[in-house]
Structure formats: structure tokens, C-alpha cells
Amino acid sequence: MKNYRLKIQYDGTRYRGWQRLAGRDDTIQGKIENVLSRLLDVPVQLDGAGRTDAGVHARCQVANVHLACGWEPAEMRQKLNEYLPEDIRILEVSQAGERFHSRLNALAKVYEYHLLKEGCYDVFARKYSWQMMQPLDTGRMRRAAEYLTGEHDFRGFCTKASKKKSTVRRLDAIEIRETEDSVYLRFEGNGFLYNMVRILTGTLVEIGAGKREPESIRDILQQKERSLAGETAPAQGLTLLAVRYD
Amino acid sequence: MKNYRLKIQYDGTRYRGWQRLAGRDDTIQGKIENVLSRLLDVPVQLDGAGRTDAGVHARCQVANVHLACGWEPAEMRQKLNEYLPEDIRILEVSQAGERFHSRLNALAKVYEYHLLKEGCYDVFARKYSWQMMQPLDTGRMRRAAEYLTGEHDFRGFCTKASKKKSTVRRLDAIEIRETEDSVYLRFEGNGFLYNMVRILTGTLVEIGAGKREPESIRDILQQKERSLAGETAPAQGLTLLAVRYD
Numbered sequence: 001m002k003n004y005r006l007k008i009q010y011d012g013t014r015y016r017g018w019q020r021l022a023g024r025d026d027t028i029q030g031k032i033e034n035v036l037s038r039l040l041d042v043p044v045q046l047d048g049a050g051r052t053d054a055g056v057h058a059r060c061q062v063a064n065v066h067l068a069c070g071w072e073p074a075e076m077r078q079k080l081n082e083y084l085p086e087d088i089r090i091l092e093v094s095q096a097g098e099r100f101h102s103r104l105n106a107l108a109k110v111y112e113y114h115l116l117k118e119g120c121y122d123v124f125a126r127k128y129s130w131q132m133m134q135p136l137d138t139g140r141m142r143r144a145a146e147y148l149t150g151e152h153d154f155r156g157f158c159t160k161a162s163k164k165k166s167t168v169r170r171l172d173a174i175e176i177r178e179t180e181d182s183v184y185l186r187f188e189g190n191g192f193l194y195n196m197v198r199i200l201t202g203t204l205v206e207i208g209a210g211k212r213e214p215e216s217i218r219d220i221l222q223q224k225e226r227s228l229a230g231e232t233a234p235a236q237g238l239t240l241l242a243v244r245y246d
Numbered sequence: 247m248k249n250y251r252l253k254i255q256y257d258g259t260r261y262r263g264w265q266r267l268a269g270r271d272d273t274i275q276g277k278i279e280n281v282l283s284r285l286l287d288v289p290v291q292l293d294g295a296g297r298t299d300a301g302v303h304a305r306c307q308v309a310n311v312h313l314a315c316g317w318e319p320a321e322m323r324q325k326l327n328e329y330l331p332e333d334i335r336i337l338e339v340s341q342a343g344e345r346f347h348s349r350l351n352a353l354a355k356v357y358e359y360h361l362l363k364e365g366c367y368d369v370f371a372r373k374y375s376w377q378m379m380q381p382l383d384t385g386r387m388r389r390a391a392e393y394l395t396g397e398h399d400f401r402g403f404c405t406k407a408s409k410k411k412s413t414v415r416r417l418d419a420i421e422i423r424e425t426e427d428s429v430y431l432r433f434e435g436n437g438f439l440y441n442m443v444r445i446l447t448g449t450l451v452e453i454g455a456g457k458r459e460p461e462s463i464r465d466i467l468q469q470k471e472r473s474l475a476g477e478t479a480p481a482q483g484l485t486l487l488a489v490r491y492d
Contacts, residue, residue: 089367
């Protein structure tokens with residue numbers, strides 16, 4: 001058995017997210033597993049580093065798969081790209097150590113959310129951004145971001161939190177970059193809960209728009225109540241940029 | 247009558263190009279004219295600076311339209327964006343002098359062609375670029391570009407050249423910019439013939455791929471024969487970036 005490591009890029013617009021769903025043919029994991037299964041005539045399980053939601057994109061998702069086949073990595077990449085739809089591309093295939101696991105070995109993930117400023121348009125980014133309807137004060141957003149970085153219980157910033165599993169995560173950095181027509185929020189952390197980046201974004205946007213105070217972040221972290229946080233930002237503005245390993 | 251000047255952005259993927267076509271509803275000019283006509287209940291003629299081909303995009307096309315209406319420029323922009331499809335956006339409306347004409351007053355236009363290098367992928371650029379199947383030597387392409395800049399008869403680099411009209415144009419600059427995964431060709435000139443940027447691109451790509459010599463440009467310019475030039479590059483990689491005025 002060889003353990004192949006894949007770097008994958010996808011436009012999530014048409015898909016129900018990364019994770020395979022029984023009986024459906026519109027997930028990223030499912031599409032790639034199906035192509036491999038058909039080519040090799042065996043069942044295939046591909047493990048991805050991050051389970052991106054329906055509509056979320058990836059510049060560089062990482063996954064791995066154990067296969068008993070003679071393919072060189074470059075051959076596997078070429079075959080996959082030949083049979084996959086054009087909105088899913090395999091950027092790179094390499095052979096990994098036997099024990100490498102894309103999710104369990106990931107040290108950090110980097111997500112970016114693209115906000116298009118009020119009154120600014122970019123037709124080329126329309127499927128990859130969230131159009132703002134009010135001006136944003138990035139100074140306020142940066143102050144709020146300071147409360148968020150570090151290790152916290154992010155239970156208030158996630159959907160369907162498990163009662164049994166820990167909701168403590170370490171958010172290493174939130175970088176807020178402003179251009180003439182956009183605001184980019186880049187989140188780097190050791191793990192993200194379900195919808196966490198989108199709820200963080202929705203909350204930061206409300207703070208930037210003056211609808212809530214930067215200090216409200218402290219209450220959400222302390223009280224761990226989803227209802228205290230902002231709305232979940234739309235999936236289409238979010239992209240998984242990178243997964244970091246040792 | 248007021249003369250309104252519009253800056254327009256569009257994703258050309260779904261359209262048959264800029265220019266209105268009788269009986270069709272899938273041109274950029276037609277879409278905008280129809281919205282204005284319906285709002286004002288009069289026939290409307292919108293003049294664009296560049297007649298982009300079917301499938302070609304624009305970051306900033308310029309057009310003007312004479313209308314007897316009381317709209318403030320910002321009001322017109324808002325109304326148009328309300329009724330236009332999301333792949334056509336009005337970036338700006340301003341009031342121009344009575345004699346301003348978007349095409350006749352244009353001093354120069356800037357087009358950019360996006361080539362994705364062999365073996366490189368970018369799913370987010372897949373509708374806005376041309377995927378190369380061989381490596382490109384940009385040094386060779388730059389040498390060829392030197393023969394092209396300046397004032398020349400570009401008859402050999404256009405489709406359906408008119409026998410009566412001049413095919414002499416001034417190409418001010420061809421800038422060739424290489425990144426890790428792409429090569430961008432930026433053309434600035436005082437006017438472009440039908441398909442000219444796409445034929446220039448197709449020819450430069452053949453030179454970059456080693457299929458023809460940079461010096462072959464001289465022959466095409468001298469002999470003015472379309473059949474001597476390279477293939478017409480696909481429309482989807484081309485974007486009108488800007489139109490320059492005094």
C-alpha cells in the first residue's frame with residue numbers, strides 16, 4: 001500500500017461541501033473517491049484535512065489516500081485531472097510516509113473571507129465574496145479580533161456544538177487586510193469548529209458596521225452562547241487557503 | 247439632453263459580445279440599452295469604447311449615452327445595477343460634456359490576456375484564462391513583442407480586414423509579466439482591429455512554445471497575410487482593462 005498525499009483546489013459553488021454524503025454525487029470528497037474507485041475498481045477512502053461546508057472554496061486543501069497500486073504520483077495527478085470536472089483540480093500528488101494523516105497531522109489551517117465593500121463591485125469575485133451593504137470600520141474589527149486570538153472555548157461561535165467534545169481551539173491570528181474595494185479576513189488556527197469562521201466573520205462584520213461593540217466578543221467567549229454572536233456569513237465568501245504541517 | 251458617461255464591468259462568459267445584435271438578448275450593449283429603454287420608455291443608444299468579442303470580459307469598459315431625463319449620475323448607476331444581471335455591473339456614472347464620445351475620444355485601450363502555464367491550475371481563473379499545454383519561453387515572446395510595438399499595418403493580425411479602411415494602428419506597449427503559475431500579456435494601443443489582440447496572443451504563444459521564430463513577426467507585418475500569423479487565442483482569456491482619455 002502507498003500513502004498518497006494530494007493538494008486539491010476547488011470552486012465550491014456547485015458542491016454540497018467536502019464531505020461525502022450517501023447517495024449524492026455532489027461533494028468534493030465523493031467526486032474524487034468515485035474517480036479513483038472507477039479507475040482502480042476498489043472502494044477508496046480519501047481523508048481531507050478540513051471538511052469545508054457547502055459552497056466554500058479551497059485554494060489548497062490537503063488529503064491522503066492509501067492505495068495498492070503502482071501509480072507514480074505524477075501519473076495519479078494526471079489521471080485524476082483527466083476525469084475530474086474542471087472546478088476540481090489536483091495541484092500536486094506526492095508519496096507520504098505510511099503514518100501521515102492529512103487531518104490528524106495538520107498543525108494549522110488558514111482560511112480567508114473576502115468582503116466586497118459597500119458600493120464596490122467585482123463581477124469576477126461575485127461568486128467568491130460577500131457584498132457589503134454598509135461601510136465597515138476595520139479599526140473596530142481589529143480591536144475585536146484581539147479578543148479572539150489565543151486559546152478559547154469557541155462554543156458560542158459554532159453551530160451544533162457537541163456536548164461531549166471539546167470546543168476549545170487556538171486561534172493564532174486574524175489578519176485584516178483592506179484594499180480599495182475589499183476587506184480580507186484571514187484566520188489561522190489549530191482547528192475550527194462547525195461554521196466557526198463564518199460566525200466569526202458575521203460577528204466581525206456587525207462590529208465593523210457599528211451594530212455591536214468590539215467588547216461584545218468577551219461576553220460571547222465567556223457565556224458560550226451561540227445566540228449572542230452575529231449571523232453566519234454566507235459560504236461563498238470563504239476559502240480554505242492552506243493547511244500547515246511540520 | 248444630458249450626456250452620461252458609464253464605467254462598466256462584465257464577465258463576458260454568457261454573452262455574444264458587446265455589440266447589440268438584432269433579435270438577440272445576449273449582448274452587453276443590448277442588456278444595458280434594454281434596461282434604460284424600459285425605465286425611460288424611449289429608444290436608447292449606448293456607445294461603447296471597445297466592441298469586445300463574444301466571451302471577452304471587461305474590468306472597465308467606457309460608454310456614453312445621451313438621455314433627456316432628470317437622473318443624477320448616482321441614481322442612474324443604482325437603477326441600472328438594480329435591473330442588470332449580476333455579471334454586468336455599472337462601476338461609475340458621471341456627467342460628461344455634450345461632445346464626449348466614448349469611442350471617438352478614446353486615446354488608448356488596454357487589454358490583458360491571461361495564460362495559465364502548463365501543469366498549473368487555478369480553478370478560480372478557469373473561465374478567464376487559457377490553459378497552456380507546453381512550457382513558454384517568455385524571453386522569446388519579449389523579443390517578438392519588440393517587433394510589434396510602434397505604428398504598423400496590422401492587416402496580417404486581423405480577421406475580415408476591410409479593403410477600404412486603414413488597418414494601420416499604433417501599439418504603444420506589450421508588457422509580458424510572468425508569475426509562478428501564469429503569464430500575462432498586456433497590450434496598450436490607440437486602436438485594435440477585429441480579433442487583433444487574440445491573434446497577437448496566439449502568435450506570441452507559438453513563439454513562446456518554440457513553434458515559430460520571433461523574427462517571423464517581421465514577415466507577417468511586411469506581407470500583411472493573416473495566414474502567416476498564429477491561431478486566434480480563445481476569447482475567454484481576454485479582458486479589456488481600461489480605456490484612456492485626455
